[in-house]
Amino acid sequence: MRLVTTPRVSMLRELADRIGLRAGRGRVVVAIDGPLRSGKTALGDDLAAVFGERGTTAFRASMEGFHRSREAQAAFGPDTAERYYAHGFDESALRRALVEPFRLGGSAGFVTRVWDTSRDAWVEPKWLTGPEDAVLVLDGRFVLRERLRGLWDFTIAIDGDPVDPADRIAYAECDPRTVADVVVVAAQN
Template structure:
């Protein structure tokens, strides 16, 4: 179904075209990454809907669905390490990616953790055809251990958050410290596209030569 023409949808169609320039088909995994203080869910949902306009099967997952239990989670002061990467790969990434290369349908799980209840979710397995897109949103998706997963990734930023991270600003908040730690891993440089969502209704793609 064709979505209305809006500034946001126009930008998202441009991102979809960039993805398709390099990957016309097959099973693709896309990340919508950001700092923890930047919302990603709404943008990722809208991007998934635009990708689906061409008839593609699109599946949505969030990093929040694969978190480490609170009791075992590393303190956020140390490093960006919230995702249970072993589970994330085992029940979602690997079966989604490998299912296209097998004759039998391979199931994958879009969520394994309920953050509100701080407990595992009931396993619900879904399958996909040979041509499908898995879109994952959340912070810390371009850490060195995860960045090789993505066929395409979008970095979201908000102008006020960018200003707050400049030298001379207060860096006492735990989230600020972990955000600085993440930025040192160069997630922005690793992203396929950068988008300023200061005004969610009028997102703007930021090109590297203007950063």
């Protein structure tokens, strides 16, 4: 289905072209980072729709689906911005349940979320598979930190200044806008 052409859709089509040129064929993982409430999820949803418009199978995931439980986070000390930045997400589950099996292709199953933060509980896994050529669009805070950066084929940062203490810590360590393949201006969100 062809999307209605708007300035945002035109920008996303150009972005999808750049991703295709950079990453090529096969399984491609795109990561979108930005501060709290910057429009990461909407951008990811819209970018996946543009890939779908082209006939490319696109999957969506968010770091929100890979949080650690409140109990697991508490094991790392008091509830602070530092603790949230360092230990708020289960990066091991992200790798094991999503990124690594997605990259395997074929019949390897992957899940796009393992945790429900509102219930502070595991979710019933919905195992997915896809064709050899597919795109995974993942959005989330801190996805362009150094220890995760090598997982992604193409990276996008949303232009915007940190708005909460955890974002300020992350941006002091490494501003995602300085390492992303593309920076999307907040007005385009």
